[in-house]
Amino acid sequence: MFKRRQRLKTNDSWAQPYPKGGPSFRIIGFKDGISLVYFDVKTFADIIIAEYCLREIVQREQTLKNKIRIIQKIGTPEDLKKQAEQNKQAREILRRYSEAEYKLYGAEVRLPIGTVHKEYHSLRQSSTWYLRQELVDDCAKRGGCCSRNCGCCQTRHEQAVRNKGLGHCTPSCGCCASERGFEYSAKETQSFVNDLKARLYSDSPAYTVQMVEAFFLLPSVDKGLFRTIRKLRVKKKKKTTMKETQPSVQMILCVGAMLLAAGGPPSLSVYTSCP
Numbered sequence: 001m002f003k004r005r006q007r008l009k010t011n012d013s014w015a016q017p018y019p020k021g022g023p024s025f026r027i028i029g030f031k032d033g034i035s036l037v038y039f040d041v042k043t044f045a046d047i048i049i050a051e052y053c054l055r056e057i058v059q060r061e062q063t064l065k066n067k068i069r070i071i072q073k074i075g076t077p078e079d080l081k082k083q084a085e086q087n088k089q090a091r092e093i094l095r096r097y098s099e100a101e102y103k104l105y106g107a108e109v110r111l112p113i114g115t116v117h118k119e120y121h122s123l124r125q126s127s128t129w130y131l132r133q134e135l136v137d138d139c140a141k142r143g144g145c146c147s148r149n150c151g152c153c154q155t156r157h158e159q160a161v162r163n164k165g166l167g168h169c170t171p172s173c174g175c176c177a178s179e180r181g182f183e184y185s186a187k188e189t190q191s192f193v194n195d196l197k198a199r200l201y202s203d204s205p206a207y208t209v210q211m212v213e214a215f216f217l218l219p220s221v222d223k224g225l226f227r228t229i230r231k232l233r234v235k236k237k238k239k240t241t242m243k244e245t246q247p248s249v250q251m252i253l254c255v256g257a258m259l260l261a262a263g264g265p266p267s268l269s270v271y272t273s274c275p
């Protein structure tokens with residue numbers, strides 16, 4: 001059964017092989033109104049992984065640009081000699097970006113048309129979509145910038161030069177590399193992608209469900225919470241209206257003093273009609 005506000009569901013057959021052998025399968029059910037729509041987890045995993053790869057390239061590019069900028073400003077003649085190599089790396093990154101962008105596009109077009117498709121694209125209309133609590137927590141747990149006070153992830157969307165590949169830290173984040181004191185090799189970076197893939201296809205669906213919710217669905221609206229807020233607003237409004245119509249003690253004293261000075265109160269209606 002779905003809990004209140006829960007929109008994704010896996011069943012007992014998660015990661016179980018078919019009865020007569022064959023590959024195990026992982027299916028996520030999405031509650032769309034009163035019907036349940038089933039998705040092969042691959043549909044989601046391919047997009048999450050493609051987006052991660054694009055993000056890794058964007059952060060690698062940013063780190064390299066920062067290095068080139070520093071070398072141009074304060075680099076030694078020896079450093080300047082490395083510039084040709086860095087320019088070659090920059091060209092390679094451009095090629096990889098283009099490939100990764102196309103791969104993401106290929107994964108996105110396989111997302112079936114429907115509510116999930118609509119919410120996925122609506123979510124990305126905001127450049128800060130990735131700052132959802134689940135993704136911030138995930139970045140912090142992985143030791144990314146969200147685990148420190150540098151604020152890189154919070155401002156990344158303001159400094160982005162590309163409209164894709166926005167998100168939390170990958171092994172290529174320059175700030176994380178300075179924090180740990182070394183950079184990962186290409187082989188090590190690839191091992192992080194493999195690790196993400198293993199987590200998404202894990203025998204336990206908890207991480208996958210959490211990531212699918214954060215990457216694909218708009219934040220769910222708690223109708224109960226909305227009702228409570230509306231009630232509180234109505235109560236507050238009533239209180240304010242009563243306050244406005246009832247003269248305060250200071251106002252009565254003030255008007256009383258004015259009337260005494262003018263020779264006494266003429267009638268009660270003068271009191272109540274005071275602003």
Ligand SMILES: [Zn+2]
Nearest residue numbers: 145150152175
């Ligand atoms: Zn940082």
Ligand SMILES: [Zn+2]
Nearest residue numbers: 145169173176
């Ligand atoms: Zn970072």
Ligand SMILES: [Zn+2]
Nearest residue numbers: 139146153168
């Ligand atoms: Zn982060």
